[in-house]
Amino acid sequence: MDILTDTDALSEFCARAAEHPYVTVDTEFLRERTYYAKLCLVQLAYPGEGPESAVLVDPLAEGMSLEPMLDLFRDPGVVKVFHAARQDLEIFYVEHGVFPIPLFDTQVAAMVCGFGEQVGYETLVRKIARESLDKTSRFTDWSHRPLSKAQKTYALADVTHLRVIYEHLSAQIDQNNRRPWVEEELQVLLQPETYVVEPANAWRRIKTRTNSGKFLATVRELAEFRETYAQTRNVPRSRVFKDDALLELASTRPKSMQDLSRSRLLLREARRGEIADGILAAIEAGQSADPATYPKVDRSRDKMQVNSALADLLRVLLKAKSEDAGVASRMIATTAELDSMAAGQLDGPALKGWRAQVFGRDALRLCDGEIALTTKGSKVRIVEL
Known part of the structure; x- marks a missing residue:
């Protein structure tokens, strides 16, 4: 299990990866003693079963340039697949000014597909890839060289199983016509202001x-x-x-x-x-x-007159709608957003985009007294008024 330590070897791998529809990506880094994350390892894999389809890249190796990988990130014909991509994207944007586009985040996709809120990679490996992960190397010092065999095995598994997870979730999203939902959620991850603190x-x-x-x-x-x-x-x-x-x-x-x-x-x-x-x-x-x-803190929420009964009804409606859609309820609306709606503030994220389609339109009708809620068996039903 080799680690790429020179630019030419990385360039050769990235050239092969560019011939495929997607590449899976993960990183290992340290941040306990620094403001900015220190990139210690990059894992890459493209579709395939052979050992040549997945590699570890050592960004700490003397003379190593990540430019071939950054060129791959810029390639619009190759989807870059991450799980819980935020911290990885921060590293690449802050250090290199690059966002991997097009992007696919399996954590976001899993929430859209009904796997719950902020589902972990280990859970998806178990449920979709039908494999188990050895997490003993998770909190090791990734800057220390040489890496142990256990570290290498752990790191590589983060991108090899990700191929199976991506293909499964991508197919399910297309089957349910929810690709625009995922793309809408990913836009915040591709905004510089997400990562830069002024x-x-x-x-x-x-x-x-x-x-x-x-x-x-x-x-x-x-x-x-x-x-x-x-x-x-x-x-x-x-x-x-x-x-x-x-x-x-x-x-x-x-x-x-x-x-x-x-x-x-x-x-x-x-x-x-x-x-x-x-x-x-x-x-x-x-x-x-x-x-x-003088700066001013937004205290508008402290002054809200929340209709608690309406807020409870909105929670019931959200639970029913999220179950029907197979989407994590927190992804549609937070408790704070429901309280804002129950206080008459009808301009939140839950009333826009795909969320309006799934929940927001009926939430507005509930607030306006156009519908009521009832139950039949274990199901919540909407009653037109």
């Missing part, structure tokens, strides 16, 4: 119940500093300071190194040097910010 917007990730403009301005400045520092040094943002420490700093507003030393939640490394200087500057900037520039 430091100026990092504060939106911080959960706080406080409405104070000055407090939020300080949170904004601290979050921007932390994100910029983490990105430029390639360290996890939690290694700079964690969210609870950020909120403590925004509340206590230290003005000196001595003040910082009294923080209960700040890491020792953050109480001195560049991080400490950045914290103090961010707090000063937040405290002196023009009130016209």
